[in-house]
Amino acid sequence: MSxxxxxxFSDLDGTLLDHEDYTWTAALPALAKLRAHGVPVVLASxxxxxxxxxxxxxxxxxxxxAIVENGAGILPPGTAPDTSNAAYLRLRRILDAMPPGLRRHFEGFGDWSADEVAERTGLPPEDARLARQRGFSEPGVWTGPAELRSRFLAQxxxxxxxxxxxxxxLTLSFGGTKADRMAEVxxxxxxGGAPPPAVALGDAPNDVEMLNAADHGVIVANPHGSELPVLAGERAGRIRRSTKPGPAGWNEMILRLVSELTARSGD
Incomplete structure (x- = not known):
């Protein structure tokens, strides 16, 4: 092994996976190119x-x-998921102990049935069931006013x-980011030597640390969400943006980076 x-390192929804139908067909040429060059692809979602x-x-x-639950954990290669969920249960206890005036404005996966998760995410029912099997974090939505949201987050x-x-x-956890786990991976x-360069792709605020920490970052266009602000790495030329959204943008930028990086290494 060398x-x-x-x-x-790749985000999934809206990045490698299409925002609407969760397919990755448009990224197949780039995935094949990475496989041919022996480049690992670490899913970070x-x-x-x-x-x-x-x-x-x-x-x-x-x-x-793979990096799971926004960096709260790692799924090692070739292994089945660990089904322990002590951290998640502790998080739910803290959430449910909050004042009712705050708690009622946050709804998370633990408050919804698998059918409700499927409806809110567009996931097939079986995938929605797996999405509720949480180990570390709680995604959800805030439905109250902004001033109460600030109190909720502070508490x-x-x-x-x-x-x-x-x-x-809005995802709640006990910390850990995709960037933290990227460094570990x-x-x-x-x-025993220097870590290899990192290429990171993402489309949302929870990808920013990972994009900034990578040697080469790609902000994948996401017409369904708010555009990320200009990042420091963009001014330095380390971070670029795709013109196409989702897996098409992923494919576009990875093919370009593979050509650039393998040319530099003489591969």
Missing amino acids: TPPFVV SKTAPEIAPLREQLRLTHCP LEAEGVSARLGGRF LEGYAL
């Missing part, structure tokens, strides 16, 4: 380990680790719970 030329495991297998990426923070806004949901690929 150190790969670089490692790709708000999705749970039970959700990511079958998807990772369908994408022929079981040899790669959670006092309990050690952080909140991150993704493409669809890269160390695993270093094989």
Whole structure:
């Protein structure tokens, strides 16, 4: 086993997966090119380990680790998901102990049935069931006024719970970002030497740390969400933006980066 030329870290919904139908067909040429060059693709998503495991297998990426629940955990390569959920149950206890005037304005996956999760996400019923098998974090929506939202988040923070806004949901957890887990994964690929370069792709606020920490970042166009502000890495030329959305944009930018990075390495 040798150190790969670089490692790709990819968000899923709205990035590698189409926002509407969750397909990745448009990214197949780039995925094949990465496979030919021995480049690992690490899925980095708000999705749970039970959700990511079958998807990772369908994408022929079981040899790669995956970052789950927005960086709250890692699914090691070739393993089945760990079904322990102590952190999630603790998070739900903190949430349910909040004053009713705040608690009633937040609805999370634990408050919804699998059918309701399917309706809100567009996921097939079986995938929605897997999305409710959470180990670390709680995605949901805030339905109250902004001033109460600030109090809600401040009270959670006092309990050690952080909140991150993704493409669809406000996700609560005990911390850990995709960037934190990216650093861990890269160390695993270093094989005693320097870690390989990281390429990161994402489309939402919860991807910003990962994009900024990568050697090469790509903001994938997302016409369904608010456009990310200009990041520091863009001014330095480390971060670029796709013109196409979703997997088509992913494909466009990865093919370009593969050509650039393999040319530099002489591969």
